[in-house]
Amino acid sequence: MTKRILVVGARGLIGSEAASALEAAGHEVIRASRSSGEHVDLTDPASIEALFERIGDVDAVVSTTGVVAFKPFTELTLDDFRDGVADKALGQIALVTLGAAHVRDGGSFTLTSGVLSAEPIETGAAASVANGALDSFAIAAAVGLPRGIRINTVSPSVIAEATGYHSSFPGFPQTPVAEAARAVVRSVDGVETGQIFSV
Ligand SMILES: NC(=O)c1ccc[n+]([C@@H]2O[C@H](COP(=O)([O-])OP(=O)(O)OC[C@H]3O[C@@H](n4cnc5c(N)ncnc54)[C@H](OP(=O)(O)O)[C@@H]3O)[C@@H](O)[C@H]2O)c1
Numbered sequence: 486m487t488k489r490i491l492v493v494g495a496r497g498l499i500g501s502e503a504a505s506a507l508e509a510a511g512h513e514v515i516r517a518s519r520s521s522g523e524h525v526d527l528t529d530p531a532s533i534e535a536l537f538e539r540i541g542d543v544d545a546v547v548s549t550t551g552v553v554a555f556k557p558f559t560e561l562t563l564d565d566f567r568d569g570v571a572d573k574a575l576g577q578i579a580l581v582t583l584g585a586a587h588v589r590d591g592g593s594f595t596l597t598s599g600v601l602s603a604e605p606i607e608t609g610a611a612a613s614v615a616n617g618a619l620d621s622f623a624i625a626a627a628v629g630l631p632r633g634i635r636i637n638t639v640s641p642s643v644i645a646e647a648t649g650y651h652s653s654f655p656g657f658p659q660t661p662v663a664e665a666a667r668a669v670v671r672s673v674d675g676v677e678t679g680q681i682f683s684v
Pocket residue numbers: 493494495496497498499500517518519520521525526527528549550551552572573576597598599600640641642643644645647650
């Protein structure tokens with residue numbers, strides 16, 4: 486069945502690959518972000534509501550967004566933690582809480598967290614907190630979302646194509662972006678819910 490799928494962050498590294506993989510699976514993809522495609526800023530609830538007003542109901546929502554500060558632990562300020570949670574975690578959580586009414590029965594949400602929720606690096610504490618919040622949110626929301634709507638997170642290791650991050654992740658497995666996109670397709674087209682897909 487062809488699904489109508491909103492991908493927020495579709496201009497980004499993971500989002501563009503995920504959007505293409507979903508189209509290759511036969512789905513209709515609506516691309517959104519702050520600066521290309523349908524406009525939305527996940528830190529602004531009114532812009533999420535305006536987006537759904539414009540595009541109408543969908544079968545699935547995918548988010549691959551999130552801006553978080555990377556700094557040594559002793560340089561991270563409380564504002565860095567607050568900003569990371571506000572952008573990456575609460576932004577994606579807002580997409581679910583405000584978007585659920587616009588997702589059809591049996592639809593799904595797929596959010597993006599990351600390996601740092603469970604495995605630390607020197608500069609990653611703010612990202613760890615945001616990622617952990619998202620994984621916990623998905624576990625909890627899976628039992629609360631109505632009408633058979635599912636939710637999962639995709640939690641990648643550092644992406645092979647994201648070379649700028651490699652030195653911050655010494656010895657970590659590097660995930661080809663295509664593998665992260667496959668996990669998105671699994672979340673959208675599969676039957677699982679409340680899962681953290683570690684790739
Ligand atoms: N790259 C990695 O190695 C890696 C590894 C593990 C986890 N992750 C996580 O995966 C996610 C995506 O990473 P990426 O490397 O693909 O990032 P990216 O290339 O920077 O793409 C992020 C996308 O999100 C959009 N975006 C950012 N903030 C937004 C907001 N507030 N509202 C709406 N759209 C917003 C950006 O477009 P606009 O600027 O136009 O809004 C862009 O399309 C992030 O959460 C990241 O932490 C990445």
